[in-house]
Amino acid sequence: MSEVRYTDQHEWVRLDGDTATVGITKHAAEQLGDVVFVEVPEAGRKVGAGGEAAVVESVKAASDVYAPVGGEVTEGNAALADEPAKVNADPEGDGWFFKLKGVSKDEFAKLMTKAQYDEFVKGL
Amino acid sequence: MTGSEETLRKTPLHALHLELGAKMVPFAGYDMPVQFPTGVLKEHLHTREKAGLFDVSHMGQAFLGGDNPAKALERVTPADVQGLKEGMQRYGLLLNDRGTIIDDFMFTHLAGEKELYLVVNGATKEGDFAYMADKLKGIATLMPKPDRALLALQGPAAGRVLEKLSPGIDTLTFMHVRRATVAGCPAIVSRSGYTGEDGFEISLEGKDVEKIARALLADPDVLPIGLAARDSLRLEAGLCLYGHDIDETTDPVEANLVWSIGKRRKMDKDFPSGEKIMSRLLNGTxxxxxxxxxxxxxxxxxxxxxxxxxxxxxxxxxxxxxxxxxxxxxxxxxxxxxxxxxxxxxxxxxxxxxxxxxxxxxxxxxxxxxxx
CATH class of the missing domain: 2.40.30.110 (Aminomethyltransferase beta-barrel domains)
Structure with missing residues (x-):
């Protein structure tokens, strides 16, 4: 049974065991507008919680994507290189950015729940 | 709402932008649409395929009067203003005494009219107008027209669409301008733009612009387009954005805008830092x-x-x-x-x-x- 948590930087992270999948939220994708370029991390790279892990660019600007939790990258979503528009079409599904292993459940538990994140977005 | 947003100015189309669902941003002191629900990619591509409507009412419009406004304007620009034929417009650079670029602008010689019609950038218009008024004091009179609005209709369908509202307008060719009536409203219409596409810029009284914008948007080929697509369109067309690609640290030679200096002006070197600029053209930058x-x-x-x-x-x-x-x-x-x-x-x-x-x-x- 997987669970999804959210950050105030508008990333989502889904935890299955000690493996996490990370992407940007629907709200973030809408705010960015049409995504035209994504740079995902290579497998084997170690990232700390809150560290820069990926880049997403819309027509207008580039934004960093941070790792919501620490871990080792097992895979970047290679499909985004050819089809960055997947981030807009399905931000919390096919548009995922990277996967991490060795994730701490404590770090994960500190992140916002769906209800907390929705409340956070409403207050922006 | 923060304090800075409260002081943002609004164009006469502000309410229409909100009605159309635009995402608004501060730009040149105005609250302007950066994109519409269509999205910047589709807005860009639609403009190149059909037609896009842009609100560029933030830009500065003015008339320049006097005994010989063309001769006067040549004091602050290296463009050939006096040689501009009736019914045409031209691109010019506004230079300071050091020969660097205060702004770029369009000037128009309307048929049968002595006054020149000018359009300058929105972010720089107050400074431009103050500079011109000061430099041309006693020889020409600058009359800013803050109540005028400006629309740009750009793309291959622009001619067909505007022809319906202004019969005969499709006979205008690139860089030609005329006074015309658009859906019953008096307008100054030029065949020009900032996208690299065919199209028009339509100057209207502020009170008329919403009616005309709605009439243009009623055509299924026309979509409203925001500033983000305007920027990507002009960049693909290789056109400069003032404050980014040119500013008071660049001169016409290094900016590769020497084509905007008139032939007669190059010979006479009678513009701000004319000698210096022509020597830079000769010796390189x-x-x-x-x-x-x-x-x-x-x-x-x-x-x-x-x-x-x-x-x-x-x-x-x-x-x-x-x-x-x-x-x-x-x-x-x-x-x-x-x-x-x-x-x-x-x-x-x-x-x-x-x-x-x-x-x-x-x-x-x-x-x-x-x-x-």
Whole structure:
């Protein structure tokens, strides 16, 4: 049974065991507008919680994507290189950015729940 | 709402933008639509395929009167103003005494009219108008028209669409201008724009602009287009954005805008820093504005350092992003003149990585102006 948590930087992270999948939220994708370029991390790279892990660019600007939790990258979503528009079409599904292993459940538990994140977005 | 937002000005189309669901941003002191629900990619592509409607009412419009306003205007621009034929407009640079660029603008000689009609950039209009009024004091009178609005209708369907509201207007060709009636409203219509496409700029009384905008948007080929697509369209067309690609640190020679200096003006050198600018044209400048095409998919933004293949910094990007029509990143910027030749290989320092790119001719997308 997987669970999804959210950050105030508008990333989502889904935890299955000690493996996490990370992407940007629907709200973030809408705010960015049409995504035209994504740079995902290579497998084997170690990232700390809150560290820069990926880049997403819309027509207008580039934004960093941070790792919501620490871990080792097992895979970047290679499909985004050819089809960055997947981030807009399905931000919390096919548009995922990277996967991490060795994730701490404590770090994960500190992140916002769906209800907390929705409340956070409403207050922006 | 923060304090700075409260002081933002609104164009006469502000309420229409909100009604159309625009995302608004501060731009040139105005609350302006950066994109509509269509989204910037589709807005860009739609403009090149059909027609896009832009609210550019933030831009500064004015008339210049006096005994010989054309001769007067030549005091502050190297363009050939006196040689401009009736019914035509031309691009000019507003220069300070050091010969660097205060703004770029369009000037128009309306048929049968003595006054010149001017359009300057929105962000610079107060300064431009104050500068012109000061420099031309006693020989010409500047009359800003803050109550006028300005629409741009751009794209291959523009002629067909505007013809319905203003019969006969489709006979205008590129850079020609006339007074016309658009859906019963008095207008100044020019066949020009800032996208590289065929199209019009339509100057109207502020009170009439919403009616005309709605009439244009009623055509299924016309969509409202925001500032983001306006920027990507002009960048693909190789057109400068004032404050980014040209400013008071650049002169016409290094900005590669010498074509805007009239032939007679080059001979007479009778414009601000004329001697200096002509000597720079003869002897070359340290840097040059060029087009830049990244080899990969990563866009290189404004401020990105350009290096030679050994890593030495040779310039900087002044406009950069993604070109939807090319489906690839595009940029322009300044490089040391030794590296300005088309095809020269350079690197762009993006997030600490050297991304290969080459100097490329502009426009990146061929112009499709209506020349005949």
């Amino acid at each position: 340290e840097k040059k504005r060029v087009g830049i095409l990244p080899v990969g998919k990563a866009p290189a933004r404004e401020g990105t350092e350009i290096t030679d293949k050994s890593g030495r910094v040779i310039g900087k990007i002044t406009s950069g992003g993604f070109g939807p029509s090319l489906n690839a990143p595009v940029a322009m910027g300044y490089v040391d003149s030794a590296f300005a030749k088309d095809g020269t290989e350079v690197d762009l320092m993006v997030r600490g990585k050297a991304n290969p790119a080459r100097i490329a001719p502009m426009p990146f997308v061929p112009n499709r102006y209506k020349r005949s």
